[in-house]
Amino acid sequence: MQVLRTPDERFANLPGWPYAPRYLELGGLRLHYLDEGPRDAAVTALCLHGEPSWAYLYRKMIPPFVAAGLRVVAPDFFGFGRSDKPEDDAWYGFERHRDTMLRLVQALDLRDVLLVVQDWGGLIGLTLPLVEPERYTRLLVMNTGLGTGTVTEGFRRWRDYNNSQPDLAVGKLIQRGTPGLTDAEAAAYDAPFPDRRYKAGVRAFPNLVPDRDDAPGAAISREAAAFWRERWRGQSFMAIGMTDPVLGPAAMQSLRRLIRGCPEPLEVADGGHFVQERGDVIAPAALRHFGLA
Numbered sequence: 001m002q003v004l005r006t007p008d009e010r011f012a013n014l015p016g017w018p019y020a021p022r023y024l025e026l027g028g029l030r031l032h033y034l035d036e037g038p039r040d041a042a043v044t045a046l047c048l049h050g051e052p053s054w055a056y057l058y059r060k061m062i063p064p065f066v067a068a069g070l071r072v073v074a075p076d077f078f079g080f081g082r083s084d085k086p087e088d089d090a091w092y093g094f095e096r097h098r099d100t101m102l103r104l105v106q107a108l109d110l111r112d113v114l115l116v117v118q119d120w121g122g123l124i125g126l127t128l129p130l131v132e133p134e135r136y137t138r139l140l141v142m143n144t145g146l147g148t149g150t151v152t153e154g155f156r157r158w159r160d161y162n163n164s165q166p167d168l169a170v171g172k173l174i175q176r177g178t179p180g181l182t183d184a185e186a187a188a189y190d191a192p193f194p195d196r197r198y199k200a201g202v203r204a205f206p207n208l209v210p211d212r213d214d215a216p217g218a219a220i221s222r223e224a225a226a227f228w229r230e231r232w233r234g235q236s237f238m239a240i241g242m243t244d245p246v247l248g249p250a251a252m253q254s255l256r257r258l259i260r261g262c263p264e265p266l267e268v269a270d271g272g273h274f275v276q277e278r279g280d281v282i283a284p285a286a287l288r289h290f291g292l293a
Contacts, residue, residue: 002087003029006192011082014188016059021082026103032082033075033104036062041071043138043292044110048101049074050119050144051205052170053274054081056188060279061116068287070114075104077120079201081192092204094147094217098124102131114138114290118276119247120205123147123217127224129232139236140286141262142275143247145255146225147210149218154246159206166203167196177243177272228259236262237289239282241271263289 011021024031034055045065047058055074065072076083077097086092101124105113113136117125122144129136151159162168170193171186193199210218236259240252249267256262266285271278287293 001091004085004087004198005030006082006085006194006198010191010194014056014191015182015184017056017188019062024104024107026100029078029084029086031075031078031084031100031104033073034062035071035073035108037066037071038069039071041069043069043112043114044071044073045114045116045140046105046110046125047072047074047116048118048121048125049076049080050121052080052168052199052202053119053174053189054192056081056191057118057274057276058116058279061276061283064280064283064287068292070292073104073108073110075101076192077124077201079204085192085198085201087197087200089200089204092201092208094124094208094210097208098127098217098220101125101128105132105135111135112137114140116140116142118142118144119273120144123209123221126228127217127220130220130223130227133227133231137234138290139232139234139259139262140239140282141236141255141259142239142282143241143244143252143273145247145251146258147215147217147221148225149210149213149215149222151209151211152246152251155209158246159209162203162206166199168199168202170199170202174274178274178277179270179272181277225258230260232260235290237286238262238265239268239271239275239286240265241268241273241275241278243271244273244275247273
């Protein structure tokens, strides 16, 4: 299997990103993660990105979390960010990515976890508490869903578009949906991908969303839906980027009704799908809600 590793120099001097990389070896591959704040913090924010972004998406949420005394762990899925990138599109799979995140949580022995999820970070992340649920005490959920086997027409259009773009212009895509994103910040989203060979994960992820009852990941996602509806006893907070055309207000309100005790959401009027770009608003609001400010 051909595995690509983005050259380190592509991550030099990215705006708003002064963080040192950390790595974990899993199955012969190198997984990148950010680990900031005190290791003995009372709460650890586990921040999971989606597609086609990477941990850079959380750069506006990390400082307020750390200032409040939290530890922040933000990994890159394989195929994204500074993590290794198998070149074969077929290598990528729902269970493989879920297992990777479970192994990260166990390897770092994360406890009192504030689970922070968006997009694919939610599809995978919302299933994690089925294993060792005692590790998770809080949830911050943004513009995502559970892959229970049904998808919307809006998602199908996005998937069709992604499949038509084998060399997807990642930075331009994110910039189009994010008012105020600078050219330098857009370029930072392109940093992991020197050319199309590095974009197997970008190509694969939309096709991994469970779109039928027997699709890989659908059964475990339905188990997760039952967990959040019936077994969840932690605190929850939801933020919605209101201009998201695929996972916007309607989808998020449906998800909110699945999460036991989830209050009315914070509506980010100028937030799109990549709503963490308004993390300067979301993170302080979530910290106040959780009593951590």
